[in-house]
Amino acid sequence: MPKKILWIRNALWLKTGLSRNTKALFKEWYGKYEIVHLCQGVIEGDPKIDMYPWKSLAAISSNPQEQDRYQQDPHYSRIAAYGAIRLESAIKEHEPDIVCISDDLWAAPLDYYTNKEWSKEVNLISHITFDSLGLLPESFELAKNCHTYSWSPFGEKALKDGLEKKQIKTDYNIGTIPAAIEVDKYEPISSVEKNELRKKFGIPKDDILVNFVGRNQLRKKFDTLIKALSSYKKQYSDGKRVRLAIHTSWTEGWPLTRLIKESGLEMSDILTTYVCKNCKEFEIKPYNGEEQNCRFCGGEKCQDSASITNGVSDDEMKYIYGINDCALSVYTSGGFEYHCAESLLNGLPLATIGYSCGSTYLECPQVSEIKYVETSECNSGFIKAEPSVQDCVKFMRKIEQMSESKRKEIGKKGRDWAIKKFDSKVVADQWMNIFDNMPEVDYSKVEFGDNKKLNPSFIPDISLDGESFIKSLYSGFLDAQYPDEQGMRHWTDRLSNGESKNQIISIFQQIASEDTEIKEVNFEHSLLNNGKEDLFFIIKESLGDCIICLSLLQSCRNSYPNHNINIVTESKYFEVFKGCIFVDNIIEFNPMLEHEMYVIGAGKEKGLGVFVMPAVGTQKHLNYLSNNQPEMLVKPKSKIKKIN
Ligand SMILES: [Zn+2]
Numbered sequence: 001m002p003k004k005i006l007w008i009r010n011a012l013w014l015k016t017g018l019s020r021n022t023k024a025l026f027k028e029w030y031g032k033y034e035i036v037h038l039c040q041g042v043i044e045g046d047p048k049i050d051m052y053p054w055k056s057l058a059a060i061s062s063n064p065q066e067q068d069r070y071q072q073d074p075h076y077s078r079i080a081a082y083g084a085i086r087l088e089s090a091i092k093e094h095e096p097d098i099v100c101i102s103d104d105l106w107a108a109p110l111d112y113y114t115n116k117e118w119s120k121e122v123n124l125i126s127h128i129t130f131d132s133l134g135l136l137p138e139s140f141e142l143a144k145n146c147h148t149y150s151w152s153p154f155g156e157k158a159l160k161d162g163l164e165k166k167q168i169k170t171d172y173n174i175g176t177i178p179a180a181i182e183v184d185k186y187e188p189i190s191s192v193e194k195n196e197l198r199k200k201f202g203i204p205k206d207d208i209l210v211n212f213v214g215r216n217q218l219r220k221k222f223d224t225l226i227k228a229l230s231s232y233k234k235q236y237s238d239g240k241r242v243r244l245a246i247h248t249s250w251t252e253g254w255p256l257t258r259l260i261k262e263s264g265l266e267m268s269d270i271l272t273t274y275v276c277k278n279c280k281e282f283e284i285k286p287y288n289g290e291e292q293n294c295r296f297c298g299g300e301k302c303q304d305s306a307s308i309t310n311g312v313s314d315d316e317m318k319y320i321y322g323i324n325d326c327a328l329s330v331y332t333s334g335g336f337e338y339h340c341a342e343s344l345l346n347g348l349p350l351a352t353i354g355y356s357c358g359s360t361y362l363e364c365p366q367v368s369e370i371k372y373v374e375t376s377e378c379n380s381g382f383i384k385a386e387p388s389v390q391d392c393v394k395f396m397r398k399i400e401q402m403s404e405s406k407r408k409e410i411g412k413k414g415r416d417w418a419i420k421k422f423d424s425k426v427v428a429d430q431w432m433n434i435f436d437n438m439p440e441v442d443y444s445k446v447e448f449g450d451n452k453k454l455n456p457s458f459i460p461d462i463s464l465d466g467e468s469f470i471k472s473l474y475s476g477f478l479d480a481q482y483p484d485e486q487g488m489r490h491w492t493d494r495l496s497n498g499e500s501k502n503q504i505i506s507i508f509q510q511i512a513s514e515d516t517e518i519k520e521v522n523f524e525h526s527l528l529n530n531g532k533e534d535l536f537f538i539i540k541e542s543l544g545d546c547i548i549c550l551s552l553l554q555s556c557r558n559s560y561p562n563h564n565i566n567i568v569t570e571s572k573y574f575e576v577f578k579g580c581i582f583v584d585n586i587i588e589f590n591p592m593l594e595h596e597m598y599v600i601g602a603g604k605e606k607g608l609g610v611f612v613m614p615a616v617g618t619q620k621h622l623n624y625l626s627n628n629q630p631e632m633l634v635k636p637k638s639k640i641k642k643i644n
Contacts (some may be wrong), residue, residue: 003435004034006096008083009103011039013048015181015311016215020104024180026054028428033435036094038083042105057090059083064595073511075480075487080283088448091118095443096437104335104370105139110482114145123147123438123445127177129335130155131356132382135162138176138482147173147434151336151355168591169566173434176183178360179336180427181345183419187316188347188411189322197323201271201284209245209271209399211324211348213317213339214331216253216306221330221387222246223259226270228328228392230263235393240402245271247320249307250287273320274303275310282312284323321346325407326399328392330370332377332384336356340367344418347411349402351395357383360421364416368395379485426437456513462501466492469501477512523608528564534609535563539573540589546576549614555584560610618628 009022016311026035035054042049044062061067061079070077079085082103091099099122101108108126113119124146130139131151142148143159150156156176181330187195198205217564229244235392250256250272260270279297291301303312312320321327327343333356340361343350351368352358358610361367370392374383374462399407409520420426458476460469470491474483491504527534537556539549543607546569556565564584567577577583594613 001267002033002464003097003438003440003441004036004094005029005435006036006038006090006094006099008038008087008099008107009040010100011042011048012037012052014041015308017336019101020181020314020338021179024182024424025428025431026052027089027182028180028424029432030054032204032432036090036096038086040083040103041081055094055253056140059086061086064597065592068595069511069529071509073487074490075306075474075483076488076511078484079109079112082109083106084109085481087112088118091122095441096122098123098125098438100125100127101273104129105136105142106484108142109403109480109484110145111480114142115481117447119145122441125149125434127151128155130158130336132377132380132384133158134376134379134380134382134585135159136271140166140168143172144168145172149173149175149177151178152176152360154356154359155335169222177430177434178422178427178590179338179341180424181338181341181422182314183345184425185322186318188408189318193319197284197319201323202493203271203323204241204641206240206394208242208326209324210242210341210396210399211247211327212244212329213247213320213342214329216248216250216256218253219255219332219334219384220248221332222248222254222256224330224387224389224392225328226256226259226263226265226286227389227440228396229269230265232393232396233265234271236397236400242396243269243271245284247273247312250305250526251290251307271596273306273312275306275312277302277304277310280313282320283304284320291642315377318346320420323350324394326350327351328370328395329358329361330387330392331358332375332386333382337361340416341422345413345422347408347415349399349407349410351392353385353387358385364414364417364419366410368398370395370402374577387573390411404569445456454512455479456509458509458512460501460505462505467560468506470495473505473508477508491609499517521589523590523593526585527566528585530564533563534566536566536587536593536609536611538568538589538593538611538613539615540568540594541570543573543575543576544549545615545618548572548581552614553580557582566609 007022010016010019012019012023029035030053035053038059039049039056039057040059042058043060044058046058049056057081070080100115105128108128113124125141126146127149129151138380139159140162143163148159150159156174159174161179165190202442212225216222225244239376260267270286271284272287273282273284274292274300276294276297278299279294281296285302285304290304292303293300294303306312321343325347327339328344329337329339329348329350329352329357331337331353335357337357340350340352344364349360349366351370352361353370353372354362355372364371371388375384375386377384381495382494455477460472461477464472467488470488471483476481495501495504517551539546553565565582566585566587567583568589570589574586577586596611599608
């Protein structure tokens with residue numbers, strides 16, 4: 001029997017480095033293992049999920065009550081998108097031998113991974129992009145409780161050093177596994193192809209193009225690239241024209257257009273990749289806004305800068321690299337930095353920093369070093385790198401002065417080095433060694449007793465303030481010992497913006513009690529199951545409302561003569577409906593039945609039945625209080641009471 005692997009990672013159709021890693025590995029493992037992919041960020045019912053030969057599961061529920069909770073609780077919503085909420089049910093259903101989360105640290109919340117009853121029984125692996133010194137305490141907690149691999153030796157060393165310093169012992173493996181790359185997709189293009197591409201895009205043959213490919217986000221130092229080119233032009237007016245060629249989305253992160261103009265550069269000094277949404281052809285040219293007309297298919301406003309949803313296909317990325325003369329990769333920190341590996345595989349001379357995963361690339365003798373100074377980041381306290389602009393200028397000059405044959409020679413050696421390290425066959429083997437040495441899991445011994453104790457009756461200590469107060473709510477109501485940063489910030493912000501502690505307490509209370517109720521949903525036994533369709537008449541409460549509603553039942557029967565009419569109400573009002581000839585069945589109220597989408601079965605194969613909820617406008621959402629009663633309108637007060 002092949003071992004079964006549950007792999008948690010984002011959807012394969014996204015154009016991110018991390019999903020390319022998963023895809024490359026799955027191709028190698030397919031047939032050797034049984035693969036189940038829990039796709040982060042994907043909502044149940046997305047048809048794209050069925051296009052792969054292995055089993056794919058969606059991380060986000062389409063259940064309306066769950067959707068409600070996502071909206072109420074940002075912490076919950078984030079960890080749901082990361083797959084944490086559905087992890088346990090996926091393990092229960094598929095019984096994998098190995099469970100591996102391959103992501104950043106915050107995608108593996110300890111409450112949902114290492115602190116579960118099953119955590120010690122299944123072979124749990126975390127593959128984490130530890131990229132900055134000053135590792136968070138959760139990193140060590142993770143390494144203490146499951147096999148932990150870093151994407152680069154830098155992270156492995158930081159983890160081991162930290163464990164030793166804190167005198168934490170672990171019985172689990174700690175190591176490094178780099179990203180897997182399908183190396184045959186990346187190869188230097190020929191000089192003829194390069195010249196033809198340049199001709200196609202009107203780029204002079206002699207221009208020196210400095211390449212960068214990456215998300216437009218804070219840690220990628222686009223500002224350094226732009227400053228370096230500006231400084232280069234001031235220092236060297238002789239020689240060939242040096243230009244940047246950046247493959248990124250111009251609508252995220254860094255305000256590139258403004259940075260370019262402020263640095264004194266021309267827009268034409270920087271080339272970028274446009275991709276047509278219609279014909280998928282790419283074009284490399286100076287940036288001139290989004291929604292450009294496509295000269296290939298003639299479409300209007302269909303060309304945008306490359307992004308993770310509208311990108312160049314994996315097979316064509318070699319041209320994006322190949323049109324360039326070198327690659328320059330500067331960042332504050334990085335777990336793997338695909339750009340470095342891919343530029344080497346495409347035979348480009350590369351320069352990068354020696355911090356974070358950059359230290360791996362500098363082991364290759366052909367890679368040039370960009371020095372950096374250390375800075376510390378606000379909030380996280382992580383150590384980050386600030387790369388030297390002048391070193392970038394020096395590298396540009398070195399490449400500009402270098403002969404083409406020398407560049408090719410450097411490129412070839414760099415490529416050979418990268419193939420040995422990152423070829424998906426090599427990396428997949430590293431993983432398989434680990435998998436094959438792990439014991440099979442005997443699921444008759446695995447327990448799933450939900451050890452998260454939601455406690456709606458928890459009594460918080462309101463003398464606590466700020467973060468400690470919010471932390472106490474997470475742990476008291478939701479049994480979440482490690483709430484994530486965004487969730488914490490959301491609630492502390494609400495607190496400091498004047499929302500009262502009692503109000504926030506009542507929201508947590510509600511979340512805790514809703515969660516308890518989800519587990520109790522099971523109506524099958526309360527239905528008549530007599531072969532007829534069901535109608536649900538939902539009237540949760542109040543004696544008066546129930547009595548008034550009796551008058552509506554005859555018309556329900558007239559409209560649905562062949563349906564069972566099920567009254568859904570609190571048990572104390574059952575008496576009101578007993579004996580009524582238009583009522584076939586009475587069911588105890590459950591909040592799930594207040595959701596029309598749930599009752600009619602939106603997104604499912606079959607719904608429960610017809611939905612009638614007469615009290616929407618009176619109990620559920622008030623909408624009549626101020627009718628003909630102008631005194632209900634709240635007037636501005638002369639003095640606003642200060643909330644402490
Ligand atoms: Zn087009």
